[in-house]
Structure formats: C-alpha cells, structure tokens
Amino acid sequence: MNFSYKSGIYWYRRDLRIGDHKILKTASQQCAAVFPLYILTAWKQQHQWTGANRQQFLCECLASLAANLNTIEGRLIIRHGNALDELRKMIIETQADVLYFQLDPDPHGKLIEKAVKVMCEEMGVKVHAEHDVSLHSPDEILTGGAQPYRVYTPYSKNWLAKPKDLPVTKISSLRTPPHISSDPLPTLAWWGLKPNNATTLEGGEKAARQRFHHALASRIGEYQKCRDIPALNATSRISQDLRHGLLSLRSIYASIQSANEAASSEHKNGIHIYLKELAWREFYFAILHYYPEVLESEFSPQWRGLPWDQPDEKLVAWQLGRTGFPIVDAGMRELLATGHMHNRVRMIVAMFFTKDLHYDWRIGESWFMQHLIDGEIASNNGGWQWSAGTGADAAPYFRIQNPWSQTARFDPQGIYIKRWVPELANISADKFHQAPIDGRPIATDYPLPICDHNRERLRTLALFKKHKDQQR
Numbered sequence: 460m461n462f463s464y465k466s467g468i469y470w471y472r473r474d475l476r477i478g479d480h481k482i483l484k485t486a487s488q489q490c491a492a493v494f495p496l497y498i499l500t501a502w503k504q505q506h507q508w509t510g511a512n513r514q515q516f517l518c519e520c521l522a523s524l525a526a527n528l529n530t531i532e533g534r535l536i537i538r539h540g541n542a543l544d545e546l547r548k549m550i551i552e553t554q555a556d557v558l559y560f561q562l563d564p565d566p567h568g569k570l571i572e573k574a575v576k577v578m579c580e581e582m583g584v585k586v587h588a589e590h591d592v593s594l595h596s597p598d599e600i601l602t603g604g605a606q607p608y609r610v611y612t613p614y615s616k617n618w619l620a621k622p623k624d625l626p627v628t629k630i631s632s633l634r635t636p637p638h639i640s641s642d643p644l645p646t647l648a649w650w651g652l653k654p655n656n657a658t659t660l661e662g663g664e665k666a667a668r669q670r671f672h673h674a675l676a677s678r679i680g681e682y683q684k685c686r687d688i689p690a691l692n693a694t695s696r697i698s699q700d701l702r703h704g705l706l707s708l709r710s711i712y713a714s715i716q717s718a719n720e721a722a723s724s725e726h727k728n729g730i731h732i733y734l735k736e737l738a739w740r741e742f743y744f745a746i747l748h749y750y751p752e753v754l755e756s757e758f759s760p761q762w763r764g765l766p767w768d769q770p771d772e773k774l775v776a777w778q779l780g781r782t783g784f785p786i787v788d789a790g791m792r793e794l795l796a797t798g799h800m801h802n803r804v805r806m807i808v809a810m811f812f813t814k815d816l817h818y819d820w821r822i823g824e825s826w827f828m829q830h831l832i833d834g835e836i837a838s839n840n841g842g843w844q845w846s847a848g849t850g851a852d853a854a855p856y857f858r859i860q861n862p863w864s865q866t867a868r869f870d871p872q873g874i875y876i877k878r879w880v881p882e883l884a885n886i887s888a889d890k891f892h893q894a895p896i897d898g899r900p901i902a903t904d905y906p907l908p909i910c911d912h913n914r915e916r917l918r919t920l921a922l923f924k925k926h927k928d929q930q931r
Contacts, residue, residue, distance in 0.1 A: 462491040464585075466553050469633075470546065470560040471497045471535075472568070474591065474704030475520045476664045477527045479626040481709075482589050486559045486633075487531075489587075493633040494553050495528055497521060498546070499539045499642075503651040508836065510829035511652045512798030513699075516662045518645050520703050523663025525644060533633035536641040539649070542571050543578060550584055552639055557585040561704070564592050564744045565836050566751040593741045594623050594708045597748040600741070607749040608742070611852040615738040626709045659798045659832050660699060667700035671711060675718055680726030682733045689789075689801035690874035695733070696799075698833035701740070708737070743841035746851045753840055757849035761930050762856075765849075766922065767819040773909050777812060778826060780880070783900070783908035785891045786866040787811050789879040796879070798832035803869055809846035810860045815915045817922070820847040848923065856923040859916050867892040880905070 467490035469483050475497075477483065486493045525535040538545040546558065558579055563569060572588065579586045590596035600617050601607060608614035647654060660666070674695040678685070685693035700706045712734075719730045750758060757763045776782050780791035790804035800808070805827075812823045824843040828834040844850025848858075870876055873888030882904045883891070890901045900907050 463489040464491070464556040466490060466492050466494070466555045467557040467559060468546070468549055468553060468555045469493055469495045470558060471495060471524070472561060472563060473702065474561045475524045476667075476705050476707065477524070477531060477533075477630060478664060478668075479707035479710045480630065481591055481627050482559050482561055482587070483633075484627050484630050485587065486557075487630050490557065491634065492553075492636055493533065494536060494549065494555070494635055494639060495533050495633065496536045496538065496546075496549055497524075498542050499537065499645055499649060500542070501540055506650075506829070507825050508828045509834065511647060511655045512657050512659055512830055512832045513834055514645075514647055514650055514652055515654065515657075516659055516699060516798070516832045517703065518647065519662025520664075520705060522644050523665065527664060528633065528635075531630050531633055532635065534635040534637065534641070536639055537644060539642055543574050546575060547578060547582070549639075550579075550582060555584060557587055559587045561592060562588050562590045564747060566747070566754065591707075592704070593744055594618075594712060594737070595621060595741060597745040600745060607745055609746075609851055611739065611742050614742050614745070615735055618738040618741060619734065623712050624709050626707060626713055655795075657796055657798045660696070662703075662705075664705045667697060667705035670700065671695065671697050671706055671714070675714055679715070679718070679733045680722055680729045682729040682736075683731075684725075684729065686732070687803045687869055689804050690870055690872070690878070694802060698835070698838075699799075699831075702833050702835045711737075739841075740835070740838055742851075743835075743837040746841060747837040750851075753844065753850070754836070757847075758844055758851050759849050759853070761927060762847075762849040762923075765926055768817040770818055770822060773816055774818065774822070776906070776909050777816065781906050782811075783906040784811065784862045784912075785873070785876045785880055785883060785901075786862050786870060789870075789876045792879040794827075794830050798830060800827075800831070801875070803865075804875075805842060806846055807860055807862055807865050809843050810854075811862055813843075813847040814859045814919045815862075815910050815912055817915070817919065820844060820849065856927075857920055859919060861912055861916075863891075863893050863912065 467486050469486045474480065528535050563572060576586050595618060599621065600614060674697065678693055679695060681693060685691050697706060715730055715734065719727055722730060746753060777791065780788035782788055786804065787808050790800050790808045794800045809823055812818050813820050820843045824839055827839055841850055845853045848854055848856035871888065873891050876891055877884045882902050886902055894908055894912065895901055
C-alpha cells in the first residue's frame with residue numbers, strides 16, 4: 460500500500476472513539492504509522508469548567524479507548540503537561556510528517572490550535588484538522604445573507620433541511636510502532652481530585668453505543684410525550700457521550716433515520732423533536748463560535764451590567780439542595796449524587812437561581828460545569844443564559860417559571876422529588892405544589908423556603924425593567 464506520509468500523530472481531544480472516526484481513518488489511510496496521543500493538562504484540584512465527576516468519566520473513557528485501539532493495531536500514548544510542549548516532543552520522537560486532530564468548538568481550544576499550527580509550520584509538519592464535533596460546522600448553517608443565526612427556529616429549519624454525511628467505514632489498522640513510551644492511564648489523583656461518591660454512568664465507546672441503541676429502541680419515539688417528566692427515564696442520556704466524542708453524530712443520525720422509516724406517526728413526531736434537540740446543541744456551538752464573548756458577557760447587550768445580588772448563605776442552600784423548594788432541591792441532589800440533572804429540572808433550577816435568588820448566571824454555570832459529567836461549555840452557557848433571559852433566543856425576562864406550578868405540571872405525584880429528597884418520602888405530593896401557608900416546613904427535617912417566589916418575581920420584573928429603561 461502506498462502512503463503519503465511515513466509517520467503521523469493523531470491528537471485525541473474530545474473524540475474518544477475508533478468507530479465512525481473520519482479524521483482518524485484519514486490518518487490510517489495516509490500514514491504508514493499512526494501514533495494516537497492524548498495529553499492530560501496540568502491543572503490541579505479546582506477548575507472553573509470541570510470537576511471529579513467528569514474527570515472520573517474521562518478516565519474510564521481513556522481506558523476504553525486504549526483497549527479499543529489495541530484491536531486495530533494501535534496504542535494510546537498518554538502524556539502530561541502543556542499541549543504545545545508535548546506535541547513538539549512527540550513530533551521529534553516519532554519524526555512525524557503530519558499532525559491530525561479534530562477542531563475544538565470552544566475558544567480556549569481554538570487558541571491552542573492556532574499556536575499548534577504555527578509550531579507545526581516552523582517544524583515543517585503538515586496539519587490535517589477538521590470540524591467533526593457536530594453534523595454541521597457553524598459556517599454551514601447561515602442565513603440567506605450569509606450571517607449567523609441569532610434565533611433558534613430558523614436555524615433549526617435550515618439545519619434539518621441540510622443533507623447529512625454518512626458514517627465512515629471501520630478502520631483496519633493504525634500500525635502504531637511499540638517504541639514510543641507512554642505515561643500511565645490517569646486516575647483522579649493526577650488532578651489532585653478525590654472521588655465524590657457520585658453514581659455516574661459507565662464510560663467508554665461500547666457503553667455509549669449501548670445507551671444510544673437502548674434509547675432509540677425504547678425512548679426516542681416517545682420523546683415528545685415524555686421528555687419533560689423527570690420521574691421517567693425518558694431521555695436518551697447520551698449527552699456525556701457526545702461531549703467526549705464516544706459517539707459520532709453521523710452514526711446517530713443514520714440510525715435515527717433508519718428507525719424513523721419504520722416508526723408510527725406518533726413515534727415519528729417524537730423522533731423529529733429529538734432531532735430538533737440535536738439542532739439546539741449545534742445552534743449553541745454556532746453561537747459560541749460567532750459570539751465567543753458569551754462566556755464572559757450576556758449575549759444580549761441590553762442586559763450587560765445587570766445588578767445581580769452578591770451570593771450569601773442562600774447560595775450554599777442551593778448548592779446542597781436545601782432551599783425548601785422540593786423540585787429545586789431534588790435537581791441539585793440528583794446532580795450531586797449522579798453528575799446528571801434532568802433537562803427540564805435544569806431549566807427550573809437555573810431560573811430559580813437567577814430570578815428568585817437574583818444571582819449572576821455565571822456562578823451557576825460554573826457550578827454545573829464542575830459537577831456535570833456531560834458539561835458542554837456551549838450548551839451549558841446557552842442554557843443558563845436562556846434561563847436568565849440574557850441569551851440567544853432566550854425566554855423573555857418577564858417569563859419566570861414558578862417552581863411550585865412547574866412541580867404540579869411535571870412531577871404531580873412527587874415521584875422525582877421523593878426519589879432525591881428522602882425526607883419528603885412520606886409527604887403528600889400536593890404539599891409540593893405550593894409554598895407552605897402555615898409558616899411551618901412540610902417535613903420536620905426539611906427547611907422552609909429560603910425566599911418567597913411571588914415577591915422575588917416582582918423584584919425581578921422591576922430590576923430588569925429598570926435596567927432596560929436605563930439603556931434607552
């Protein structure tokens with residue numbers, strides 16, 4: 460077989476799979492030898508965007524990847540430290556002619572990529588980098604005037620109408636030579652982190668495929684009807700698998716389209732709603748790509764400089780699930796226990812944080828990222844700014860969810876609440892639908908609500924209106 464290059468490095472980042480891996484397959488076809496590399500960054504203990512849950516999941520994913528690479532004559536090489544320095548060392552050690560990697564959707568990753576490309580040019584090494592984190596890159600879905608969308612609905616219509624690439628075939632061999640040394644696979648100790656006893660999902664490509672196929676067979680067809688009910692196991696639960704690239708969107712889309720052909724009309728509606736959720740994910744990627752300032756500032760300029768309250772003891776109550784609002788507390792305790800929170804509850808919790816407690820959305824955004832195993836910077840930022848009323852296509856500031864009525868609508872029997880707040884297990888569910896009216900907690904070992912929703916709602920309306928008027 461004729462190869463274009465003698466030696467190439469594949470730099471793994473957030474694409475920890477071997478199946479339907481377009482760029483890795485290109486490397487296998489172009490290089491006589493491919494060196495798969497993963498670089499562990501050097502941050503220790505606290506980090507704004509990640510924590511023990513996600514890093515433990517990452518450890519499992521890397522162990523799975525290492526085993527999977529062995530099946531195609533590959534070998535995962537682990538290095539620790541600064542990406543630029545470690546890549547330079549690997550290029551020298553392997554005498555690589557070319558470096559392959561998937562483009563990162565996040566601003567920090569893009570800065571690193573820019574420096575890597577400069578370094579490779581200086582070293583005479585070619586770079587092969589492609590967008591493959593989503594079905595469409597941000598520059599593929601634009602308005603008729605070639606501008607980025609700022610509103611989801613027209614974006615999603617364009618996204619749904621675009622043809623999608625088919626999955627790529629299996630990689631036969633990487634032919635990785637054995638002589639390049641590797642550091643050990645990581646444990647939490649590398650980052651100075653300790654397990655927090657959260658019961659998280661199994662990491663790795665095989666587990667991710669099993670989760671998706673089970674969801675496709677039993678839940679995605681019911682998505683329209685059941686996705687907002689937190690007591691049900693009705694969502695796909697693959698968001699962490701997409702975040703770490705254990706699954707390819709091409710394969711997911713192809714499987715969904717195949718299932719759709721045989722689906723009933725009701726299930727076709729559910730599948731359509733699910734595809735629109737994938738479009739939301741890519742919409743937020745596009746927002747972050749064209750407006751990277753959203754990580755620091757409100758997407759909508761009119762809401763910049765809002766006078767958020769300084770955090771006090773109510774922040775700790777929110778973090779620990781001790782607010783006295785059962786649906787909020789259930790969500791926060793689910794997060795602490797599993798590294799996951801149901802999507803509907805995420806909205807309730809985030810809007811409570813910004814509209815009832817009047818706290819800066821950036822504080823809540825960071826807390827979620829530190830605890831979620833599926834923490835995706837673009838989607839998390841988009842969700843928090845949507846709830847705060849400051850983001851792209853966000854809920855208007857005057858649309859403020861009432862935690863009590865949200866409970867009555869989406870967890871009327873209190874099944875979800877009782878699952879995660881055991882001190883409420885024997886309390887009648889109707890007690891969760893309105894604030895206590897007698898000034899007493901609804902259970903002896905459960906706190907009173909830390910605020911009055913109706914009063915804080917009026918305060919939020921006045922605060923946003925005043926700020927809006929001052930911008931004129």
